Amino acid sequence: MRAFITGANRGLGLELTRQYLERGDQVFAASRHPAEATELQQLHQQYADRLVLLPLDVTNDASIAAAVQAVSAVTDALDVLINNAGVYPHAGSSDAHQRLGQLTHNDAIEAMQVNAVGPLLVSQALLPLLRAGHKGRILSISSGQGSLTWKATGDPYHYSASKAALNMYMRSLAAEIGNQGLISVLVDPGWMRTGMGGDAATQDPADSARGIIRLAEQLHAEENGSFVTWQGQPVPW
Known part of the structure; x- marks a missing residue:
């Protein structure tokens, strides 16, 4: 298995990277500043060959x-892409930047x-590398916050809207790539104890990663x- 994971330096992305490596798979772990990603660097020392x-x-x-060029220099195909990189503006802060009255364009x-x-x-x-792989799959990490059906609060405005937009983009992509033997799905990983989810969250990232x-x-x-x-149960749009 050859997997490409974005946002691999912490939280769910780091856990996905670790578990794929423990299975014996090859992982392309992408993050903005890999040289500063201490835990990723430790994994690299342990699994330098994969x-x-x-x-x-x-x-x-x-x-x-x-x-893409860097991946192509190592392999001619990918089997799995996990779009995990994401932001939650002002996550964990006590301010109200995603609430009405505090919303900003930036x-x-x-x-x-x-x-x-x-x-x-x-x-x-x-896509070219995924087409060359074995049953190429794209799993994009969404959120229950991106469900229009479930949305019953204002805050967080930007995060919810961005995940709803992700859902539409990947649903559109699925419609185009399905006849090419590829699969695109959206995954709600649950409310996880990460830097984004906070300490009050109920879900262990390791469990979510295992399920994904x-x-x-x-x-x-x-x-x-x-x-x-992450357990394969349908989420309403």
Whole structure:
């Protein structure tokens, strides 16, 4: 298995990287500043033969192109892409930047660029490698916050809207790539104890990662374009 993971330096992305490596798979772990990612560097020392660390800013076209070139220098195919990189503007702070009265243009644009547009452009760039792989799959980490059906609060405005936009982008992508033997699905990983989710969260990232890897293994063509939890249960749009 050859997996490409964005946002691999912490939280769910780091756990996905670790578990794929423990299984014996090859991992391309992308993050903005891999040289500063202490835990990723430790994994690289342990799995130097199967872990490739890549710098990647999903909001930068040149950075995406360079990452694709770096992967292509090592392998001619990918089997799994996990679009995990994401931001939650002002996560963990006590301010109210995602609440009505405190909303700003810059926060909105940052959330949309990283959480929605970035994953689409990374997917687009890696499609040739995924087509060459074994049952190429794209799993994009969404959120229950991106469900229009479930939305019952105002805050967080930007994060919720960006995940809803991600859902539409990847649903659109699924409609195009399904007849090419590829699968695109959206995954709600649960409320995890990470830097983004905070200490009050109920979900261990290791459990979510385990479920997401299992989900990637078991995906069938008829599930293309679906929105599911890390346990494979449907999430309403």
